[in-house]
Amino acid sequence: MNKLKLILSNQSLFEDSKDWALLVLRVIPSFYLFFYHGMGKITAGTETWAWLGGAVLGIVGISFGHILFGFLAAVSEGVLTLFVLVGLKTRLSSFFVMMTMFFAGVFHLSGGESPESAVIYFAVYFTIFLRGPGKFSMDTKLNL
Numbered sequence: 619m620n621k622l623k624l625i626l627s628n629q630s631l632f633e634d635s636k637d638w639a640l641l642v643l644r645v646i647p648s649f650y651l652f653f654y655h656g657m658g659k660i661t662a663g664t665e666t667w668a669w670l671g672g673a674v675l676g677i678v679g680i681s682f683g684h685i686l687f688g689f690l691a692a693v694s695e696g697v698l699t700l701f702v703l704v705g706l707k708t709r710l711s712s713f714f715v716m717m718t719m720f721f722a723g724v725f726h727l728s729g730g731e732s733p734e735s736a737v738i739y740f741a742v743y744f745t746i747f748l749r750g751p752g753k754f755s756m757d758t759k760l761n762l
Contacts, residue, residue: 640752641705647742648703651695651715660696667692674721677728694718702746705755707762709747716743 630636659666667688675687694714701711723736751757 637753640749641754643742644702644705644746648699651739652699656695656699659692674725691718705751705757708751708755708757712743712746716740716747
């Protein structure tokens, strides 16, 4: 009965359980966001970056800087996700990924598509931004 009471309570299940949870929350979504979205965008080149930037900036009526903003989105999904995965400059990196996911969600919503995956990624990176990388991270090891 004590084990059931522990599972149903707010107490930690075991020592460092919150840090293990943050590790899982950092590693799994970051790997998938990088592998299925970021890797292709970062290597795609200027045509894709121009499309990415134009797709989002066009919604708010901005007609310049599409390549730059597309490149920043590609870096966010293709490089900064790896930073979050290993826990390096985690809060800063997760902030940029979070903002990219916000704009991705707005883009999908404005096109009548489901923003579900962008909103889920936003929530994950927002949580990491608020909580930090946890004990099992490069930030902690390097005292950053």
